[in-house]
Each structure stands twice: as structure tokens, then as C-alpha cells.
Amino acid sequence: MKRGQAYRWGMGMAGLLAWRNLAHDRSRFVVTLVGISFAVVLIAMQLGLFLGFSDSATNVIRHTRADFWVVPKGSRNFEITMPLNERELYLARSVPGVAHAEALLVQFAIWKKPGGGDESVLLVGSDLNTGLAGPWDIVAGHLEDLRRPDTVMIDRLFAETLGVGALGTTVEIRGQRARVVGFTQGIRSFTTNPWVFASYRTAQHLTQFAESETNYVIGTFEPGADPLRVRDALARILPRTDVNLSEQFAARTRDYWMFATGAGASVLVSAVLGLLVGMVIVAQVLYATTVDHLPEFGTLRAMGAPRAFIYKVILSQAVISATLGHLPGITVSLLLAKASESGAALVLVPPSLAIGLFGVTLAMCVLASVISIRKAMDIDPAMVFQR
Amino acid sequence: MSEPALEARGLTLVYGSGETAVRALDGVDFQANAGEIQALMGPSGSGKTTLLMILGCLLHPTVGEVRVEGRLVAGLSNPALARLRLQRMGFIFQSYNLFPALTAEENIQVALELKGHDLAEAPALLELVRLGGRLHNFPRQLSGGEKQRVAIARALAGDPPILLADEPTAALDSINGRAVVKLLAQLAHEQGRAVVVVTHDPRVGDLADRIVHIEDGRIQC
Numbered sequence: 318m319k320r321g322q323a324y325r326w327g328m329g330m331a332g333l334l335a336w337r338n339l340a341h342d343r344s345r346f347v348v349t350l351v352g353i354s355f356a357v358v359l360i361a362m363q364l365g366l367f368l369g370f371s372d373s374a375t376n377v378i379r380h381t382r383a384d385f386w387v388v389p390k391g392s393r394n395f396e397i398t399m400p401l402n403e404r405e406l407y408l409a410r411s412v413p414g415v416a417h418a419e420a421l422l423v424q425f426a427i428w429k430k431p432g433g434g435d436e437s438v439l440l441v442g443s444d445l446n447t448g449l450a451g452p453w454d455i456v457a458g459h460l461e462d463l464r465r466p467d468t469v470m471i472d473r474l475f476a477e478t479l480g481v482g483a484l485g486t487t488v489e490i491r492g493q494r495a496r497v498v499g500f501t502q503g504i505r506s507f508t509t510n511p512w513v514f515a516s517y518r519t520a521q522h523l524t525q526f527a528e529s530e531t532n533y534v535i536g537t538f539e540p541g542a543d544p545l546r547v548r549d550a551l552a553r554i555l556p557r558t559d560v561n562l563s564e565q566f567a568a569r570t571r572d573y574w575m576f577a578t579g580a581g582a583s584v585l586v587s588a589v590l591g592l593l594v595g596m597v598i599v600a601q602v603l604y605a606t607t608v609d610h611l612p613e614f615g616t617l618r619a620m621g622a623p624r625a626f627i628y629k630v631i632l633s634q635a636v637i638s639a640t641l642g643h644l645p646g647i648t649v650s651l652l653l654a655k656a657s658e659s660g661a662a663l664v665l666v667p668p669s670l671a672i673g674l675f676g677v678t679l680a681m682c683v684l685a686s687v688i689s690i691r692k693a694m695d696i697d698p699a700m701v702f703q704r
Numbered sequence: 705m706s707e708p709a710l711e712a713r714g715l716t717l718v719y720g721s722g723e724t725a726v727r728a729l730d731g732v733d734f735q736a737n738a739g740e741i742q743a744l745m746g747p748s749g750s751g752k753t754t755l756l757m758i759l760g761c762l763l764h765p766t767v768g769e770v771r772v773e774g775r776l777v778a779g780l781s782n783p784a785l786a787r788l789r790l791q792r793m794g795f796i797f798q799s800y801n802l803f804p805a806l807t808a809e810e811n812i813q814v815a816l817e818l819k820g821h822d823l824a825e826a827p828a829l830l831e832l833v834r835l836g837g838r839l840h841n842f843p844r845q846l847s848g849g850e851k852q853r854v855a856i857a858r859a860l861a862g863d864p865p866i867l868l869a870d871e872p873t874a875a876l877d878s879i880n881g882r883a884v885v886k887l888l889a890q891l892a893h894e895q896g897r898a899v900v901v902v903t904h905d906p907r908v909g910d911l912a913d914r915i916v917h918i919e920d921g922r923i924q925c
């Protein structure tokens with residue numbers, strides 16, 4: 318970096334001094350940057366996993382174009398279901414402001430692979446006519462194929478697990494024969510049980526569910542209706558259920574899987590550990606750099622440099638380290654996130670996280686430089702004469 | 705007659721306390737005038753550096769008062785003292801104390817920026833110490849004498865009326881030492897600065913307008 322550049326960045330001679338002091342000991346600077354990048358990757362992966370888990374935990378709810386969800390009272394998530402009487406569906410339809418309501422079936426089932434072996438799957442049966450719920454991102458076959466009896470779709474991610482090599486494979490679900498007629502791409506599940514999509518009728522048949530029972534009632538509001546008001550009206554008429562707006566049910570499901578089970582907390586703890594490790598590394602190196610240049614800080618103090626100038630030098634060291642450490646770290650993180658798209662665990666690093674992490678890195682480096690600032694301010698300017 | 709640039713009266717300085725107390729200065733009066741170079745000489749441990757630090761407002765005397773250009777410094781806060789040093793004084797050290805990671809030009813620019821001067825003044829200052837061609841050299845690429853001249857150019861940044869130097873020639877051979885002393889004398893005589901040089905070096909004595917001898921913390925007549 319030339320002096321002109323440091324100037325254009327508005328860092329002045331303090332910035333130049335900071336940059337040169339860092340660059341002076343090249344190998345230590347490289348170690349610092351590797352350390353910061355490593356911390357960034359660690360934090361990004363853990364937070365990315367958290368976002369990926371959240372995404373997987375709610376993807377089916379979020380891709381359902383319903384405005385409201387009527388769920389059995391006390392239901393805390395989408396996957397572990399309880400029965401709901403079909404009567405609730407008819408009652409829901411009678412509420413003013415409800416444009417449409419339909420039933421949704423979600424059941425665990427045992428899937429027998431063609432080559433032998435069992436897998437536990439989550440079967441989702443929905444009304445194909447409205448297309449409110451059901452599979453999306455279909456990469457092989459057509460939604461219409463599900464209208465034929467005992468046909469299902471699965472995700473490519475799970476094809477191997479489920480022993481399905483190609484379309485048309487016949488398997489057994491709860492002892493009934495079913496045929497795979499389509500593949501989706503990228504529909505993960507938090508529970509790791511593969512999703513199996515079918516028409517409502519097929520799902521009812523495969524699970525031998527009673528005609529009078531279902532799991533959820535989902536639906537849409539009339540255009541212009543007040544969502545909260547209609548929701549409350551539904552709740553009054555359906556006292557044995559919980560009525561949620563779509564986002565509420567997604568949030569509830571996410572909170573259950575991420576926090577009630579501790580899965581989210583553990584990745585967040587790892588992220589915090591990454592932050593602490595990063596901070597210790599940065600603090601170490603900034604401290605060592607400052608100690609190495611202590612006589613120069615003494616000279617500055619003797620010359621009469623204001624405290625602000627010395628803060629600026631040390632904080633510039635922190636900002637430069639943060640910036641140069643964040644860049645490679647976030648690049649590696651984005652590549653890893655990209656690679657995770659075809660893997661079992663999704664790591665999501667959206668732009669907001671990448672930018673937010675720069676803030677975190679900056680804060681980490683600035684905090685880590687506090688001890689260095691104290692060291693530099695404690696020195697007696699008279700020391701410059703004592704040699 | 706105008707105010708002396710620096711004036712000290714009855715300076716006593718005691719380091720530490722109790723049994724280990726050291727009386728480094730004992731009732732010292734001192735004066736430095738614009739246009740004059742003074743040599744402060746005396747045996748090791750006699751209190752030369754201590755006096756220079758008090759004159760440079762880096763150390764408060766135990767007893768006595770210091771005036772800089774007529775202004776009493778006793779009541780000033782630390783930031784005010786720092787401003788006073790920055791604006792009115794230039795310091796030159798035995799071990800140069802350049803910033804090793806900055807070039808000669810940049811070393812001077814740090815001082816220029818601190819003093820609120822244009823960074824473009826640096827080449828002229830280096831020209832003044834006859835190092836116009838070494839703008840982009842780092843301290844490690846310069847000889848001891850050249851480093852001390854860069855340090856002098858840095859002390860001259862912002863045009864301070866007072867220059868304080870502690871053993872500026874101690875690390876230099878006789879030719880380089882002489883060149884540095886000549887430069888300091890020139891800065892006093894031709895540019896009207898008040899220059900105080902602490903030294904063991906008789907060559908400095910030869911060129912100084914006045915020699916102050918100090919022994920056991922007392923000025924000898």
C-alpha cells in the first residue's frame with residue numbers, strides 16, 4: 318500500500334504507521350490473517366448451519382401458499398402430528414373471511430427399499446387441485462403424475478437413502494405398493510427423515526387414515542380480509558385447535574427444533590467459541606505488535622502526539638487486520654456454503670450474514686486491541702531518553 | 705530584551721523517596737535564548753538528562769519553576785503540556801528514535817501531520833539537512849549520521865523555536881558527529897532557534913555559545 322492510498326482511505330499517517338508496523342513483521346502478519354480468517358470461517362459455518370437448520374425446519378411450511386394453519390391444540394411443530402377431526406375443516410370453511418380451506422395429511426411411515434431395508438419417512442398428502450401445498454422444485458416427472466393412484470415424489474437428496482435409482486421404481490410404504498413418479502431437488506428435512514409427497518387420497522390410502530381424520534387444516538383469506546381478525550374468528554369457532562398465521566406456525570416449528578431440542582443452541586455455542594478463539598488470536602498478535610513498537614509510541618508521546626493519534630494507530634491496526642482477515646475467511650465460507658447445497662447439511666451464508674460478520678470481525682479486532690491501547694498509553698515518554 | 709525561550713529557577717528533582725531517594729537536581733537555574741546553542745556537560749549521572757526532560761516538560765520538578773517563552777508551565781494539564789511540546793519544541797535523541805517501518809520522508813510527515821502542517825514540506829526539510837536524495841530510504845538503509853540528520857529534520861517539522869537534544873552525537877564517529885553539531889549550531893545562529901544540547905562530547909563544546917557544567921545535580925561556575 319502506498320502512502321497515497323492510506324491517505325485516500327482517510328487514515329492519515331496513523332493509518333500508514335499502523336499498516337507498516339503490521340507489514341513489517343510479515344510472517345506474524347500472515348499468521349494473524351490466517352487466524353482471523355479461520356475464526357471467520359468457524360463463525361460463518363456455525364451460523365450458516367443454524368440458518369440452514371432453520372431453513373430445513375420450516376421449508377415445507379414456507380412453501381405452502383396458505384394464509385393460516387389450524388393445528389391440533391398444543392402442537393409445537395410440523396412433523397410430529399396429532400389427529401384433527403375433519404369437522405374442523407367444514408367449520409373453518411364457514412368462517413367469514415376464509416376464502417378456501419383444505420386438509421393436509423402429515424404422517425411418519427415405514428418405507429421398504431426395493432433392495433431390502435427400511436427407512437422412516439414423512440409422508441405429506443395434499444390437495445393437488447389447489448396446489449396450496451405439495452412438492453416444489455420438481456426436476457423430474459410432473460405434478461400431474463401424482464394424480465394416478467399410489468404414486469409419490471421424493472427428493473434427489475434422499476434418492477440413495479431410499480434405494481431409488483430411477484423414476485418408476487416401486488417400493489412399499491406401510492406394506493402398500495407405491496411408485497416413484499418424480500423427483501424434487503433440495504428439499505431437506507430437519508429431522509433427517511426424507512419427505513415423501515403424494516396426493517391427499519394416496520396418502521390417506523397408504524397410511525390407512527380414517528376418512529374422518531386429518532392432521533392440519535390450511536387455507537387462504539378473502540382478499541382484503543383482516544388476517545388477525547379472521548384468525549381470531551377461526552380460533553373462536555375451533556376451540557380445540559390452535560389457529561396460526563403461516564409465519565407463526567413456521568416460527569413455532571423453528572423454535573421447537575432449534576431451541577426446545579437444543580440443536581440450535583449447540584451451534585450457537587460453537588459460533589461464540591469461534592468468536593472467542595478469534596479474539597484471543599487477534600489480541601495476542603496486536604499486543605505483540607504493539608509491544609514491539611513500544612519505543613515508537615514513547616517517541617510519539619515525547620513529541621507531544623495527542624492520545625487520539627495513538628488510539629488511531631492501534632485501532633487502525635485492528636481495522637486493517639479485520640478487513641484483510643475477513644475477506645479470505647468469508648470467501649472460503651461462501652465456497653463451503655455453495656458446496657453444501659448438494660450435501661446432507663445445508664449451510665446458508667446469505668449476503669446479510671457475510672456483511673454482518675464483517676461487523677463482528679471488526680468488533681472482535683477492536684475489542685482485542687483494548688489491552689494494546691492500555692499498554693501503549695501506560696508507557697512513560699521519558700523512557701525515550703533513558704538509553 | 706525579549707523573553708528567554710526557556711527559563712528555569714531553583715529546580716530540584718528527587719527521584720523516589722525514603723532511603724532510595726536520589727537527588728538528581730539540586731537548586732538549578734537555567735536559561736536558553738533564541739539564536740543561541742548551549743552545551744550541557746558533566747559526568748555520567750550528574751543530572752543532564754533529568755534537566756533536559758524538565759525543560760522539555762516531560763517531567764515535573766519536585767521544587768522550582770519552568771517558563772517556556774515566558775509562560776509558567778506548572779499549572780498546565782497533561783494534554784496542554786503535550787500541545788506545548790508539539791508546537792514549540794523539537795526533540796533529538798541519542799538513539800535517533802526514527803520509525804523503522806517508515807521512510808525518511810514519512811518519518812518527517814508524521815511530525816508534520818501531528819503539528820498540522822502540509823506533508824509536502826518534508827522534502828524541503830530533508831534538503832535542509834542535506835539528505836534531499838534519500839526521501840524514500842528506510843532508516844535501516846541510512847548511516848548513523850544520516851539517521852540523526854533525518855531525526856533533526858523531523859524535529860524541525862512545524863518550525864519549533866526550541867530544540868532539545870540529548871547526546872545526539874554519542875553514537876556517531878567524529879566526522880559525522882561534527883557535521884551534526886555544525887548543523888545544530890547553524891539552526892541556532894541562522895534560524896534564531898534556542899538549542900540545548902546535552903553532551904559528553906568536547907566537539908560540541910567548541911561550537912557552543914555557552915557551556916553549562918553540571919555536577920551532582922548542581923551547576924558549576
Ligand SMILES: Nc1ncnc2c1ncn2[C@@H]1O[C@H](COP(=O)(O)OP(=O)(O)OP(=O)(O)O)[C@@H](O)[C@H]1O
Nearest residue numbers: 719720726727728747748749750751752753754755
Ligand atoms: N527514573 C529514575 N529513578 C531513580 N533515579 C533516577 C532515575 N533517572 C535517573 N536517576 C538518577 O538520577 C541521577 C541523574 O540521572 P541523569 O539521567 O539525569 O544523568 P545524566 O547526567 O544524564 O547521566 P548520563 O551522562 O549517564 O546520561 C542519576 O544518579 C540517576 O541514577
Ligand SMILES: [Mg+2]
Nearest residue numbers: 752753754870
Ligand atoms: Mg543522560
